[in-house]
Amino acid sequence: MNNNKIAVGLDIGTTKIVAIVGQRNEHGKLEILGMGRAKSLGVHRGVVNNITQTIDSIKKAVAEAEKAANYKIKDVTVGIAGQHIRSLQHSDYISRPNFEDVIDDTDLERLKEQVHKLVMLPGEEIIHVLPQEYKVDSQTEIIEPRGFHGSRLEANFHVVVGQISLIRNIARCVKEAGLNLIGITLEPLASSDAVLSQEEKEAGVALIDIGGGTTDIAIFKDNIIRHTAVIPFGGNVITDDIKTGCSIIERQAEILKVKYGSAWPSENKEIEVISIPGLHGRDPKEITVKKLSQIIHARIEEIISLAYLELRNYGCEEQKKKLIAGIVMTGGGAKLKHLRQLTEYTTGMDVRIGYCNEHLASGQPGELASPEYATAIGLLMTGLDNLQIEPEKKEKIIPTNEETPQQSVIQESNKKVTKIKKEEKVASKPNKEKKKSIFSTFQEKFIKYINDTE
Numbered sequence: 001m002n003n004n005k006i007a008v009g010l011d012i013g014t015t016k017i018v019a020i021v022g023q024r025n026e027h028g029k030l031e032i033l034g035m036g037r038a039k040s041l042g043v044h045r046g047v048v049n050n051i052t053q054t055i056d057s058i059k060k061a062v063a064e065a066e067k068a069a070n071y072k073i074k075d076v077t078v079g080i081a082g083q084h085i086r087s088l089q090h091s092d093y094i095s096r097p098n099f100e101d102v103i104d105d106t107d108l109e110r111l112k113e114q115v116h117k118l119v120m121l122p123g124e125e126i127i128h129v130l131p132q133e134y135k136v137d138s139q140t141e142i143i144e145p146r147g148f149h150g151s152r153l154e155a156n157f158h159v160v161v162g163q164i165s166l167i168r169n170i171a172r173c174v175k176e177a178g179l180n181l182i183g184i185t186l187e188p189l190a191s192s193d194a195v196l197s198q199e200e201k202e203a204g205v206a207l208i209d210i211g212g213g214t215t216d217i218a219i220f221k222d223n224i225i226r227h228t229a230v231i232p233f234g235g236n237v238i239t240d241d242i243k244t245g246c247s248i249i250e251r252q253a254e255i256l257k258v259k260y261g262s263a264w265p266s267e268n269k270e271i272e273v274i275s276i277p278g279l280h281g282r283d284p285k286e287i288t289v290k291k292l293s294q295i296i297h298a299r300i301e302e303i304i305s306l307a308y309l310e311l312r313n314y315g316c317e318e319q320k321k322k323l324i325a326g327i328v329m330t331g332g333g334a335k336l337k338h339l340r341q342l343t344e345y346t347t348g349m350d351v352r353i354g355y356c357n358e359h360l361a362s363g364q365p366g367e368l369a370s371p372e373y374a375t376a377i378g379l380l381m382t383g384l385d386n387l388q389i390e391p392e393k394k395e396k397i398i399p400t401n402e403e404t405p406q407q408s409v410i411q412e413s414n415k416k417v418t419k420i421k422k423e424e425k426v427a428s429k430p431n432k433e434k435k436k437s438i439f440s441t442f443q444e445k446f447i448k449y450i451n452d453t454e
Contacts, residue, residue, distance in 0.1 A: 006033070007387055008065070009379030010058070010076040010179070011187070012170060014043050014236060015212025015332065017057045018376040019065040020368075021073065024384055029361035030377070032368055034069025036061040045213035045232055046082025048169040051176070058177040077183035077383035078174055079190050079375055081216055083232040084163040085127075090115060091156050093135075099151035103136065107153055108145070115157050125164040127186075130225060132156040143222070160186065160228060183379075183386050188218035188228060190378030195330050195354030195371070198223065205325035206316070207354070208307050208343075209375070210333025212236045215303055217310050221321060227314040231306045235333040238299045245295045246287050252276055256292055257336075263300045264338035265293040300336065301346065308347045316349075326350030332372035 011018040019036040038060035042053030062073050094111050096103070108131075115129045134142040136150035145153065167184075174181045191209045192201075201220040209216040211234045219227040235257075242253040242261075260274055272289040315321040326349040329339065334353050343351045356377045357369045368377070 005384070005387060006071065007380055007383030008073050008076045009190075009376045009381075009383055010062075010078045010174070011373075011376040011379060012043060012048075012054070012058065012078060012173070013040055013212055013375070014046055014214070014234065016040050016372075017043075017054075017061045018373065019058075019061045019073065019076070020373070020376045020380050021065050021069040021071055022380050022384070025361050027361070030359050030364075030380065030384075031361045032364055033071060034065045034067070035368070035376075036064030036066070036068065038064070040212075042173075043213070045234075046211070046230070047084060047166050048173060051169065051173055054173045055176045058173060058179070062177065062179065073179065075180045075182045075383075076174065077185070077379045077386070078170065078181055079185060079187035079379050080162065080167050080170060081187035081211070081214060081230065082162075082166060083214055083230050084166050085186070085228070085230050086161050087228045088159050088161065089156065090118065090159050091154065093152055093154035096151050096153060099137075099149055101149075103145050103148045103150065103153060105146070111153055111155060112157075115159065118159070120161055123163050123165060124161050127160045127162050130158040130160070132158055132224060132226065158226060158228070183383055185379070185382050186218075186228070187375050187378075188216040189225070190382055191216070191330055191354075191374045192218050192220065192225075192378070193381050194356045194359060194374045194378035195328055196220065197358070200325040200328065203324035204316075204322060206307075206311050206323055206327045206349075208327055208329045209331040210234055210303065210329065211331045211375075212333075215307060215331075215333070217307055219311065219314050219316075219323070221323070226321075227310065229310040231303060231310075233299075233303050233306070234331075237303075238296055238333075241295050241299050242292065246276075246285065246292070248276055248285060249279070256287070257296065260289055260292055261296050262289075262293045262337040263297055263342040265290055265297050296336070297342070300333075300339065300342065303333075304343050304346045311347070323349065326352070328352055328354040330354035330371040330374040334371040 006021060006023045009020045017038050017040045020032060021034045022030050022032045025031050038057045040057050042048055042050030042057065048054050066073050092111060092115050094107065094114060096107065112129050116126055118126065120126060133156055134145040135154040136142055136145055136148045137152055142148070171181055188207060188209055192207050196205060196207060201223050204221040207218045213234045213236055215231040215234055217229040217231070218225060239250060239253045239257055242256055243250050246253065256274065270288060270290050273286050274289060276285040276287065278284050316323050327343060327347065329343065329351060340351045340353055354371055354374060355369045356374055359377065359381065360369060
């Protein structure tokens with residue numbers, strides 16, 4: 001077993017915390033070595049509100065994963081989400097002094113750095129700037145502007161913004177749990193890696209991830225993420241509605257939702273009755289399946305309507321922005337019966353439930369393909385992808401064998417040439433890394449900040 005190729009995805013959710021240890025086999029498929037799961041006690045709607053409880057939950061999930069995998073977990077890749085994440089569209093431009101020079105990476109970076117200087121609300125920070133389409137002078141709808149001549153370079157950007165203090169709280173919990181944070185990414189993007197195909201991202205698709213505390217939305221078109229949003233409602237709100245509507249405790253409400261719940265009330269369920277044990281010798285309660293479905297239907301329809309509003313805000317009804325691949329639903333809430341049918345009825349779009357089967361090696365436990373583990377699987381994939389980049393970095397940094405005196409003279413005489421080559425590599429490297437992970441710039445700055453504040 002090659003430890004260098006083992007990664008760990010840590011999903012810190014509102015309902016549960018999941019740690020998954022895995023590696024890729026010779027066919028590029030995921031082999032899950034171990035998984036740990038613990039109830040999330042200190043997170044509310046994707047935001048840490050009790051650091052001590054969150055640390056304890058992380059430790060429990062990690063300890064269970066270590067035992068199952070027989071592997072000591074040190075490095076983890078973590079997702080960020082929550083209602084504090086928001087996005088906005090912004091257009092900006094730069095003027096180029098010499099229009100005869102072709103546009104290169106320097107121009108693109110200068111344009112993106114200009115967007116990073118936007119003034120945000122207090123406490124907010126730009127997480128990443130995602131270019132959509134470029135315009136060079138009067139020529140529009142340019143996807144790849146490198147190599148063009150022009151005096152004015154303009155672009156539309158999708159800007160992702162978050163409360164940096166809340167993200168730091170998650171990082172602190174990870175470090176206090178004795179773990180090393182080596183990767184961080186938006187959870188909707190991690191989920192999209194696990195359940196969406198390249199063809200769907202090319203054709204246009206909306207990912208709706210219904211978690212415990214929030215519903216995350218990510219829209220892709222032409223293999224570019226076009227829109228992100230977070231709705232502050234998830235599966236826990238449905239559970240609370242059942243608890244209030246049926247006058248039962250939370251644990252019983254969760255069992256009812258999972259075992260008997262449906263997003264679509266059925267007329268012939270009026271006579272089907274569920275008996276719930278009473279508390280401390282009290283008489284049992286009787287609830288009809290139809291009443292249960294009506295309570296669930298009211299809330300899940302609201303969540304779907306809010307998600308569809310985000311799709312319309314993006315412009316999915318326009319011919320140019322039409323989402324040909326429709327909607328893919330994932331997350332724990334996607335397991336609700338008849339959710340696909342209700343979503344199709346509400347939106348008029350094609351809908352499927354997102355499973356992770358495509359990326360898992362044969363012989364893996366069936367539960368791992370469940371939509372509720374999509375984020376954790378996606379974070380594991382991100383961690384493994386980052387491990388493939390690291391050896392390339394080390395290969396360029398580690399010197400070769402010790403030099404002989406003659407070699408030292410040659411090296412000394414060629415110092416300037418070597419320095420120029422290294423600068424060229426450094427200049428070209430960021431662009432390659434950004435193609436692998438659109439959050440790599442923020443990730444490196446943020447992790448450096450965490451390490452510096454130890």
